[in-house]
Amino acid sequence: MTRSTISAWPEVQSKRTSHKHSAAKYTARYLLVLEAAARQFADKGYRVATTKDIADSLGVRQASLYYYIKSKESALEQICLVAIEGYVDFSKEILGSKQPTVEKIPDLIYRHLKTLEERPGFYKVFLAHRHELAAETRHVLGRQIREYERNVEAILRQGVKRKELRGDRDYHLASLAILGMCNAVVTWWGKRSDAPIRALADEFAGLAVDGLRVRKGVGG
Numbered sequence: 001m002t003r004s005t006i007s008a009w010p011e012v013q014s015k016r017t018s019h020k021h022s023a024a025k026y027t028a029r030y031l032l033v034l035e036a037a038a039r040q041f042a043d044k045g046y047r048v049a050t051t052k053d054i055a056d057s058l059g060v061r062q063a064s065l066y067y068y069i070k071s072k073e074s075a076l077e078q079i080c081l082v083a084i085e086g087y088v089d090f091s092k093e094i095l096g097s098k099q100p101t102v103e104k105i106p107d108l109i110y111r112h113l114k115t116l117e118e119r120p121g122f123y124k125v126f127l128a129h130r131h132e133l134a135a136e137t138r139h140v141l142g143r144q145i146r147e148y149e150r151n152v153e154a155i156l157r158q159g160v161k162r163k164e165l166r167g168d169r170d171y172h173l174a175s176l177a178i179l180g181m182c183n184a185v186v187t188w189w190g191k192r193s194d195a196p197i198r199a200l201a202d203e204f205a206g207l208a209v210d211g212l213r214v215r216k217g218v219g220g
Helices: 003-008 010-044 051-058 072-083 087-096 101-118 120-132 135-161 171-188 197-212
Strands: none
Touching: 010 051, 010 072, 010 120, 051 072, 072 120, 072 135, 087 101, 087 135, 101 120, 101 135, 101 171, 101 197, 120 135, 120 171, 135 171, 171 197
């Protein structure tokens, strides 16, 4: 469609704009419902929390939830999918960038931890309750997780090829150690430390880079 055609049909533009606004409004409310569900699952446990608990926390009738989530099971599924949304994409982006590996590692860790900062309930529920999902959804998530893990390992191995990181390390274990360190934050952040996520990411990256970086006469 040409620019002149668009300007000639303002009513079409208006309808499309209205549709976009409606879609955005639905998405915002949908995320509010998921956030409420995530809080209930995180606080009470997935098996104990009910859709009535979710509705009560939002101050709405239980029947109103069904416009956004069909069941407690579907809420858990969507929470987990949203929690890891973008991880594969941003790790591919970092892998393909030209920045030095010692800069890629802090970027990777920060972006991994941002979910905890932006949607802590989603992050907690994903780590604690994803094993309770239906088998098909677990497989979908599992494929994404494994692809993300492969990308993280590839970023580290890229550093070895560039002679930035040591060649005498097990980078499969190193990648799992970095991810494990990041995922453990959910158990103590806000309780034993209130450090900003950026500060945590920088500290973790320092630990990782210091242990993997090539030093003169060591591990080259």
